[in-house]
Amino acid sequence: QVQLVESGGGLVQAGGSLRLSCEASGSTFSSYVVGWFRQAPGKEREFVAAISRSGGSTVHAASVKGRFTISRDTAKNTVYLHMNSLKPEDTAVYYCAAEAWQGYPRTESARYDYWGQGTQVTVSS
Numbered sequence: 001q002v003q004l005v006e007s008g009g010g011l012v013q014a015g016g017s018l019r020l021s022c023e024a025s026g027s028t029f030s031s032y033v034v035g036w037f038r039q040a041p042g043k044e045r046e047f048v049a050a051i052s053r054s055g056g057s058t059v060h061a062a063s064v065k066g067r068f069t070i071s072r073d074t075a076k077n078t079v080y081l082h083m084n085s086l087k088p089e090d091t092a093v094y095y096c097a098a099e100a101w102q103g104y105p106r107t108e109s110a111r112y113d114y115w116g117q118g119t120q121v122t123v124s125s
Helices: none
Strands: 003-007 010-013 018-025 033-039 046-051 058-060 068-073 078-083 092-099 119-124
Touching (some): 003 092, 018 119, 033 068, 046 068, 046 078, 078 092
Antiparallel strands (some): 003 018, 018 078, 033 046, 033 092
16 A cells, blocks of 8 residues: 655646646555546546656646646656646645556546545745
């Protein structure tokens, strides 16, 4: 099993940047595909980005492509979500999740086995 802890959320003005971190413990993090998801009030959880075990493959939702970038540092057991040009519609609780999967990173939340508690991101206009 793996335990995930997100950090880095906060309040930022539109156009600003944040970097979220997802730190893992309890298992070999490099064995997991890791994804970021978000959930805004009154809305369903949606996919944001995911990264393969090696870090060589990434996928980003169309709504964040060109603004957000997912990366991982295996030595630090951490996956990052670099968020630039933030918009008010990016306001949500952001969750990281891990899947014991060898293939291309997947976008469906039901595929992921382990979840963090989430970190709040609020973008003011």
